[in-house]
Amino acid sequence: MDFSKIREALETSYKALLSEAGQEISVMDNISQAQDEYLQALSHATSVEKDYLRYTK
Secondary structure (H helix, E strand, O other), X not given: OOHHHHHHHHHHHHHHHHHOOOOOHHHHHXXXXXXXXXXXXXXXXXXXXXXXXXXXX
């Protein structure tokens, strides 16, 4: 699975929502949760700790 495309899509969505005024906090929370779930899946697929993956790109 191509995790880099998933990461890029999440980052792009998150940045777009941050730049727009008046966005709901719940949407931002959902994006943050999706980013965390992405890291968990990548950690499982690569056997690399999620905390380490958080700081690498």
